[in-house]
Amino acid sequence: GAVVSQHPSWVICKSGTSVKIECRSLDFQATTMFWYRQFPKQSLMLMATSNEGSKATYEQGVEKDKFLINHASLTLSTLTVTSAHPEDSSFYICSAKMGEGRPSYNEQFFGPGTRLTVL
Amino acid sequence: ILNVEQSPQSLHVQEGDSTNFTCSFPSSNFYALHWYRWETAKSPEALFVMTLNGDEKKKGRISATLNTKEGYSYLYIKGSQPEDSATYLCAFRASNYQLIWGAGTKLIIKP
Numbered sequence: 001g002a003v004v005s006q007h008p009s010w011v012i013c014k015s016g017t018s019v020k021i022e023c024r025s026l027d028f029q030a031t032t033m034f035w036y037r038q039f040p041k042q043s044l045m046l047m048a049t050s051n052e053g054s055k056a057t058y059e060q061g062v063e064k065d066k067f068l069i070n071h072a073s074l075t076l077s078t079l080t081v082t083s084a085h086p087e088d089s090s091f092y093i094c095s096a097k098m099g100e101g102r103p104s105y106n107e108q109f110f111g112p113g114t115r116l117t118v119l
Numbered sequence: 120i121l122n123v124e125q126s127p128q129s130l131h132v133q134e135g136d137s138t139n140f141t142c143s144f145p146s147s148n149f150y151a152l153h154w155y156r157w158e159t160a161k162s163p164e165a166l167f168v169m170t171l172n173g174d175e176k177k178k179g180r181i182s183a184t185l186n187t188k189e190g191y192s193y194l195y196i197k198g199s200q201p202e203d204s205a206t207y208l209c210a211f212r213a214s215n216y217q218l219i220w221g222a223g224t225k226l227i228i229k230p
Contacts, residue, residue: 041128041222043123043221044208045220046218093163107165109162109165110163112162
């Protein structure tokens, strides 16, 4: 149980285009989802926290107009990198939390990540 | 600025040998310490959540200890096997629920 999928697993795009990454909780309802990015040999950096049905909360330094997050249902959150540039090339990974009251409430379940390369 | 350090950055261990590595974190505003195991091309998988100073947790051949007063946790692997090859991440959760990640220790088991 508690499986999170991400799609696509990798994507290559041209500079200036937009890329959408999907994060799905396959066997549970995720009231909260998190989006991280990771540069080589560095820590996971939280970009934003999204709660179903409300606007995402972005971390300091993360441009909300560039990284659009939508959490329209309890099983799906999307991250759209708008007008991507080479410096946006990175590894993006999502995680999801179950609702309050569930035994694993404090645990984050991760997707396998998406490698984005912007040419 | 809260910082979480993991050492070493990478580690080569002979199959059958035991090993350990460290996660250092702030000694104040502690709420919990998480350990994850991340195999290549897979999702990070939770190993332990530790909340009490002196806590020791075990899962098969893997165990972890916690010292919140001095701000460190050790992860031990006994009798390493090839399937233990992965990156081991720790994350410090502060009392305000902020989660800070270490950069990980990449463990490679040599057959």
